[in-house]
Amino acid sequence: MSKATVGTGDVPVAGDKYTWMKTSEMPLQDFLTRYKPSMVQNDGTKPWIWAKGSNALKGDANEVEAHEEAQALLKEVTERIKVIQEDPSIPTRSNKKTGARSKKELREEAQAEASNKLKEIAIRYGYVCGKWLIFAPSDKVDLIWTNIANSLVYGPLSTTAASLAKVSTSPEHETPNYQHIICVYVPDVYDKEAVVEVMKVLLRNHGAALSGVKSDLYTAIGAASRPIDTISVY
Template sequence: MSTLTVALDDIFPEENPYAWSPTSSINIQEFVSKYKPSMVQNDGTRPWIWVRKELSPSDRLAEEYVAAKEASELLQKVTERVEEIKNDRSIPVRSSKKTGAKSKKELREQEQANATVRLKEISQKHGYVCGKWLSFAPSDRVDAIWASIANSLASGPLASTVASSAKVATSPGHETPGYQHVICIYVPDVYDRDSVVEVMKVLLRHHGVNLSGVKSDLYTSIGLDSKHPSGVPSTVWKNTALLPDSEIRELKEAYYAEVMSAKKVEQHTDQNRESAPRKPGHRKRKAETDDPFASDDGECAKAKPQIQPHGSDGRDHASEQAQENEGRKAKKSKMLS
């Protein structure tokens, strides 16, 4: 991949259905609902979903290309020097206080630190200082995390910071167990510590995200990552270089406490709704045809069975007894005659 192509990966794509800006035809809520990173697969043409806070066109590709070319040459020299140190048998593995000789590790770290300083100088000289906060999210949580950040950037806490845009990686075209979606939140100047910290605090306090440092777009352009053979740090800032661990933890705990409190309120509201007395409704009269005691011929549709005084078979036992007595009398009279 060419240097310029890599640099373009950090530029907001205009007129792209997977990129939202204030001029888009749908609002941000509809956009994040329609294009979810866990559902959009990268077929080679849609590796990212983007959101931009405001229109801020910048035509600095020429300067950025010059900066990337200069930085790439520097990185190549550093890589070669690090390899030389590694293979130089005259350099001790351990430093010596007696002779003052530095170890291989110390010499490599010195070269890498010098490279970091030179990369900053190149960035600032050419005005190529933009970059991004990095975060990673698993597939089962990325949709919620991305929606929170996107909405915040459009009209929430992030909108009041220098953060200009954000993007999230879509899903791979094939099944990848344990895949992590990278999320980038862009800032105009990675060397402006105060602005970078401001964005960091919002991401921690209002979104509870796990941050992985601040990376310069120049670093991305020259292919400087954590596995680069030069060993030069792939981020301009690590989290703890900006805020102490204790403060990072406090900000995230405050976020999760707020989330739990909101859930409890929601549960309490649901319980109250379920336990609220219901208003008595009007009972509907059953249709005549629904009467289980109705006559099959319809002549006595409203008649109900009567409980019989004798027996349970419904016959008139009193009438039967009278008939039996009359029969006995008739039989006795016949015998006397």
């Protein structure tokens, strides 16, 4: 099964025809009808369709320094996990009699430490925005996206911290069982109460198949493609 991936360096641009904001001339319903994710093909220039709510993402983040420090941490932890995996003296299973800890226990410990350190880096540099991830099949993505976009602007999501949403467009070439990804952004992924409130609306009002919540810093440093990918925000 092929899935869209969450990219970095992509931001909604006012005036772009694939971005809807409250200042847009086109009504939201017309926008959603004209630009359906199942119909818009990504030729390398239009990977996302955007809808912006009233809430704003947090600004003034020192992204460059946060990236550098987080990348260094990711490299360090990736190497640490590799050593654990390849060390023949570390057993696959723990042994209560000898006190030996298993590879799995040591990996999880390293990942938990990295999660805490990444959170500290994100907060220190103000780079705390993030998103809920939702995967949707091609035959259902238009309806799911329309409902979420409407909710973000006029419905129950508009009363939460949710500030922005995007959906991946279709691949240029036919891809069997392709899964679109929808991201619903929150200004502070470490504000657990606000993040959970968004989650409840997505589940209760939209029946969304949530894949998880992820910090933008995780996405930016490519944590999902490394042995550290099991790190979670909470």
